[in-house]
Amino acid sequence: MQNWYPGDKDGKGGIYNFVTKRGKALANAKVTWTQVETGSAITWKYPSCILQGDNSVGEFYSVAVTNNRQQADTGTKMVHLGRNTRSTIVSKGISAGHGQNTYRGLVRIGKGARGARNFSQCDSLLIGDRCGAHTFPYLEVKNTSSQVEHEASTSKIGEDQIFYCRQRGLSTEDAVNLIVNGFCKEVFRELPMEFAVEAQKLLSVSLEGSVG
């Protein structure tokens, strides 16, 4: 979970966070990266998995939030080398204010990675109309016995959704939190309980004042 100082609301100050992470999985091993990115003025981060051994598994679960002038460019590389290797990518980007969020990922399935499987899901949520979301999924498949699935969606928190929640008694802020948490559910599910609670709180702090 990364929450460095993001700078002020005009983008002055703030930490730049450039990170390299790699994991190598031998036969039947599993590497999982789970990240919640809420801080830093600029984040570049691509935790990756080299699935070298047969039947090895790689997973990447990510939530990245950008508000004000923050930029996050994050994703993963899944390099399938062994047979029957499997990888799952779930990336959730939330952009508010002038924030920019980019998913940049590579799924490479080598010639020898027969029967490999990948599933990628990249969802973006926009709050307001000055922010942006970008998705760059690269797929390189070098054999015919593999299966690669990619799903992507971009949605916007609508005024009608917020009004609906308010008509049921929720404040605007709670309504946004509810929708955002619903959006991130698949990732938060992967976190240990106490982390998940903290991540939710962090998200609501990061998005404070982004609507209304």
Add this chain to the structure above:
Amino acid sequence: MPQIAIGADSYAAQFATLKGTAPAAGPLGSLRDDAFRCFDRLGFPTTRLEEWRFTNIAPIVDTPFQAAGAAAGSGREVVDALRPPRSGGPELVFVNGRFAPELSDASGLPPGVRVRSLAATADAEAGGLDALAPYLGRLARFERHAFTALNTAFLADGAVIEVDGGVLVDRPIHLLFASSSDAAPVLSQPRVLVVAGASSELRVVESHAGAGDVPYLSNAVTEVSVAENAVVDHYTVVREAPAAFHVGSLAVRIGRAGNFSSHAITAGGAIVRHEAGVVLGGEGGECTLNGLYLANGRQLVDNQTTIDHAMPHCDSHELYKGILDGRSRAVFNGKIIVRLDAQKTDAKQSNKALLLSEDAQITTKPQLEIFADDVKCTHGATVGQLDADAMFYLRSRALSEAQARQLLIHAFAADLLGHIKVEAIRRQLDALLLERLPMNGNG
């Protein structure tokens, strides 16, 4: 394309004969004339047309079909054998497109509902067809559709169902279209018009069935007008004879807060094509198009759907599933149009096919044309085989291979069966799924 000229010429002669022996006066007459002109201009479609790219109808074009005359061909025994189970509602029987009153029973309808033949409606009172003029031939446009034009050109009989505003019809209305050729190949042209008044509710079951080894062509057109806040639940069950051809077209217009659902089950016939075209023409309308297609041997089953979201706040749900065996082929083409004004549209489309043999083949094409910006449209298509792991699991639990197959095939179709509200149809389908799917291997 000489064969097209031959086909069209043969129908031109028949049309001339029809005009001589059974002329239609007034609006019906000019409707027929317009339609024939269109048919003559269009000719039968070829695979060079995008909508027909994967459906070669040469066998239909090459067969010299004779438009069915007024005399009903088949007798009671044939019809009884084809008659599907029904749920006690009224039933109108048509033989080769012509109403057979002696085989029909239209009793027990509540007041405010009229179910009769087109011919009877035309004769009933002076200007009997005037009330139908805004719908008949207007919902199913024939200007760019040769088969609809052909049906309309020879329009003489059919089923007319009118429900007055606010009337609820609690039992399904059954229509049976039985077709068969005696010696020469027959052109049977079923026609249905349903006019559901504001806040009315009804359920219509259309069964298309046939017998015999001589091919026939059943060219059916159904028009449905769903007025404001009306609910229409429509079923089409196509079980034509193995040598027969079926081309069916369903055209629907839905008014404000109207609700229409269609369940198209296409199972029998050498070539079966079913088209469903729905216009959501009022705010808050809802449309469900469900379909189940089963094919085996060398059958070709083609489903074409178009949902036109013309107004805001309309929902459409579309789920088609196919089970293909042998060397059969299937085509699914799902078009969704969202017009500029149709904000807050929610459209979902899904087509799933289960291939039971290596040689079965499906071509599927979702086609979304979206002009509004605040809408939700999703589509998906999957093609798969029976899950080998699931098969093994079931067999390791002592089920035979055949039982395991049936269980999984039935499970594949289960969600569609669950939407069918006419018990008799559901039972018929259950049987169909068991009967048509061979117990052993690739049939």
Add this chain to the structure above:
Amino acid sequence: MLEIRNLQAKAGDRQILNGIDLTVSPGEVHAIMGPNGSGKSTLAGALAGRDGIEVTGGSATFKGQDLLELEPEERAREGLFLAFQYPVEIPGVNNAYLLKAALNEVRKHRGQPELDAMDFMTLVRKRMSLLEMDDALLNRPVNDGFSGGEKKRNEIFQLAVLEPTLAILDETDSGLDIDALKTVAGGVNAMRSPERSMVVVTHYQRLLHYIVPDFVHVLARGRIVKSGGKELALELEEKGYGWLDAEPARPAVASGVSLHETSTA
């Protein structure tokens, strides 16, 4: 309970409501009928505080408070519930989760302790059986992928759980088949009580066979042009709305009534 005086409102740039007067007392069920475009949904939206509807004149008080001053969520917590004509889909947000959050906001406001998961589920199951709702709907995202009938049922289910003092049903019956209509009406009827009032906005008279109102008002061109008892609905069924074009907008007069004379015309 609810007092509306000479309420005028715009939706976008268009003046829709031209002086509505309506008094709803505890326990009463009022039906508001009228042709499309008469202002029915605007009235419902103005009372709930929907964005884009601007009140340009008049007043509305709810349990003695100035309703128009309150934020939408404050109105909800005070016990005003709107069943939406087009319920909104919220992907990813669990139906039960929204409902629990909403219920606890309302309870907090009333000074009641929040319900824990167990008590909440007990209440929810009871209410679900009232509406013959499928368990699965509870764990699906709010209205996401629901059929039209399921959405409307879900609205009334929320009503049943939140137990508001004033429920406004905005065309809850539109597009429903008869079975769904009966279920929805059954749910609404089960929630009728001497403390709870309802305003049923509908275009179609059939709903009023199943939810029998105490009063019926006809809305046309942004005014109530006629009020009466439940028999007025039958009259409308026979005559349709066409005759309204000839009817002058006039203060509503009905016998035995909770309507007030107006001087706006």
